[in-house]
Amino acid sequence: MSKQNLPVLDQTTACCTPMVREPLGEVDAAELARMFKALADPVRLRLLSLIASHDGGEACVCDLTGPFDVSQPTISHHLRVLREAGLVGSERRGTWVYYWVMPTALARLSALLTPAQTPAQTPAQTPAQTPAQTPGQASAQTSVPEKASR
Amino acid sequence: MSKQNLPVLDQTTACCTPMVREPLGEVDAAELARMFKALADPVRLRLLSLIASHDGGEACVCDLTGPFDVSQPTISHHLRVLREAGLVGSERRGTWVYYWVMPTALARLSALLTPAQTPAQTPAQTPAQTPAQTPGQASAQTSVPEKASR
DNA sequence: TCCTTGTATCGACGACTGTCGATACAAGAG
DNA sequence: CTCTTGTATCGACAGTCGTCGATACAAGGA
Numbered sequence: 001m002s003k004q005n006l007p008v009l010d011q012t013t014a015c016c017t018p019m020v021r022e023p024l025g026e027v028d029a030a031e032l033a034r035m036f037k038a039l040a041d042p043v044r045l046r047l048l049s050l051i052a053s054h055d056g057g058e059a060c061v062c063d064l065t066g067p068f069d070v071s072q073p074t075i076s077h078h079l080r081v082l083r084e085a086g087l088v089g090s091e092r093r094g095t096w097v098y099y100w101v102m103p104t105a106l107a108r109l110s111a112l113l114t115p116a117q118t119p120a121q122t123p124a125q126t127p128a129q130t131p132a133q134t135p136g137q138a139s140a141q142t143s144v145p146e147k148a149s150r
Numbered sequence: 151m152s153k154q155n156l157p158v159l160d161q162t163t164a165c166c167t168p169m170v171r172e173p174l175g176e177v178d179a180a181e182l183a184r185m186f187k188a189l190a191d192p193v194r195l196r197l198l199s200l201i202a203s204h205d206g207g208e209a210c211v212c213d214l215t216g217p218f219d220v221s222q223p224t225i226s227h228h229l230r231v232l233r234e235a236g237l238v239g240s241e242r243r244g245t246w247v248y249y250w251v252m253p254t255a256l257a258r259l260s261a262l263l264t265p266a267q268t269p270a271q272t273p274a275q276t277p278a279q280t281p282a283q284t285p286g287q288a289s290a291q292t293s294v295p296e297k298a299s300r
Numbered sequence: 301t302c303c304t305t306g307t308a309t310c311g312a313c314g315a316c317t318g319t320c321g322a323t324a325c326a327a328g329a330g
Numbered sequence: 331c332t333c334t335t336g337t338a339t340c341g342a343c344a345g346t347c348g349t350c351g352a353t354a355c356a357a358g359g360a
Contacts, residue, residue, distance in 0.1 A: 019199035023217075029192040029199075036195070040187035041318080042179040049169035049179075061337060067173075074319055076338055081317095095327055095336060110263035113256045191348080211307060224349055226308055231347095245306060245357055 018114045035109060038085030043068060044078045051088060051099050058100035168264040185259060188235030193218060194228045201238060201249050208250035 024032070039045060050067065051059045065075050079099060082088045087106065090099045174182070189195060200217065201209045215225050229249060232238045237256065240249045 019195075019202050023203050024196050024199040026192065026196070029195040033190055033192040033195050036186050037190035040183055040190040042176065042183040043318085045169075045179040045183050045186070046174050046176070049174040052169050053173050062335095065337095070318085071320060072337075073321080073339080077318075080338080092326080092337090097337060106263045110260045113260035113263070187347095193348085215307095220348085221350060222307075223309080223351080227348075230308080242307090242356080247307060 019112055032109070032112065035085050035087065035105065038081050038087055039109075041078065041081075043070060043074070044082055047075070047078055048082060048087065048101060052101045058098045060096040060098050062096060064099070169262055182259070182262065185235050185237065185255065188231050188237055189259075191228065191231075193220060193224075194232055197225070197228055198232060198237065198251060202251045208248045210246040210248055212246060214249070 047064055050064055054063065061075070061079065065072050068075060083090055086102060088099050088101050090097055197214055200214055204213065211229065215222050218225060233240055236252060238249050238251050240247055
């Protein structure tokens with residue numbers, strides 16, 4: 001925890017364009033990676049979905065410690081990670097502390113991962129051996145495409 | 151690398167429902183966390199955007215090692231992480247190896263993070279002190295909401 | 301055949317992360 | 331005030347991750 005104490009990520013700087021359109025800059029990539037890192041844990045993912053799907057869009061911590069096998073300090077730690085990534089907000093109300101999701105943060109990540117605007121068809125599945133541009137120099141690569149499976 | 155050798159994640163099992171609708175199961179959360187973990191690095195995020203925004207939707211590794219400060223083995227390692235998470239595919243064509251994004255994988259994560267179907271208004275920003283359901287027992291919490299900022 | 305270039309794997313090392321028990325803080329009840 | 335309950339912080343520890351140099355493998359050219 002002695003790394004950097006950037007207080008809380010908020011979505012003011014980086015982009016909302018799908019990454020298919022243009023490559024990410026270093027600064028945007030670093031900030032987005034911090035948000036994805038907060039999502040990169042099964043417990044946090046379930047916590048987030050539990051909060052998001054709860055009545056009223058928010059949940060008390062006492063509703064969140066039950067469904068998990070981990071201890072209460074661990075749940076508290078995960079909630080802090082989600083909060084510091086800007087994915088949830090929190091508020092104490094009397095005895096209990098409530099958490100809710102930040103829809104703008106989720107929407108931003110969702111938009112980033114949107115494959116394309118044109119909903120034509122999935123252009124993968126076989127990359128349709130478009131030679132694109134041969135990296136070094138032009139050479140007709142008519143060799144058999146061989147899966148680099150491992 | 152001695153952990154588990156699950157070969158490559160493919161999107162056959164888990165859901166495509168936004169997590170706002172229903173809580174994630176343990177199995178789905180674990181698999182989705184593996185995919186988000188692959189996105190949780192600035193270099194991998196930039197690699198993915200570089201591949202996705204490249205001409206023809208695919209890029210040679212030789213196009214990808216240039217824009218980064220890290221070494222070639224590190225780039226190769228990151229590409230492998232992306233491939234084993236099911237986010238990109240790869241193929242050797244003669245001398246060069248090409249990578250492309252898997253749009254279905256990205257679309258699945260994007261759908262999961264979609265805040266809501268109803269595009270009414272953002273229900274956060276002030277959680278609208280709905281008492282929802284008092285956790286332990288009914289008690290009128292009319293105390294002032296105080297931000298649990300840190 | 302040997303040489304060169306492109307890419308992947310190996311082994312190592314430092315940094316970070318998830319988890320725990322112990323403990324501290326916050327707020328209400330008696 | 332003291333007690334109880336809900337939540338957060340503190341250290342510590344094991345496991346994982348990102349990075350590197352060295353090296354191996356793949357493919358084409360001389």
